[in-house]
Amino acid sequence: MKIMIRRSPDAGLSIYVPKKDLEEPIVESEYETLWGGWIKLANGWVLDLPEMPSGTALPITINAKKRGESGDDP
Numbered sequence: 001m002k003i004m005i006r007r008s009p010d011a012g013l014s015i016y017v018p019k020k021d022l023e024e025p026i027v028e029s030e031y032e033t034l035w036g037g038w039i040k041l042a043n044g045w046v047l048d049l050p051e052m053p054s055g056t057a058l059p060i061t062i063n064a065k066k067r068g069e070s071g072d073d074p
Contacts, residue, residue: 001019001066002017002063002064003047004059005034005058005060006058007059014026015039015064024041024043025041026040026041027041028040033054034049035050035051035052035056036050036051036052045067047065047066048064050062050064
């Protein structure tokens with residue numbers, strides 16, 4: 001799914017999902033640099049992010065994969 005990751009002064013890192021008109025803060029991440037691992041959102045979703053250079057500028061629109069409910073969450 002296409003998501004936009006951005007940094008805001010009040011919420012820190014957050015994502016926006018245009019198709020769902022959803023904005024959620026990122027509450028946990030597998031890696032400090034975000035890229036190539038999973039992120040967890042305040043609503044409980046876990047998304048897998050693609051590999052990107054650690055200095056990638058925000059905001060950025062990327063394709064992320066939502067993990068299923070089958071117990072593969074971190």
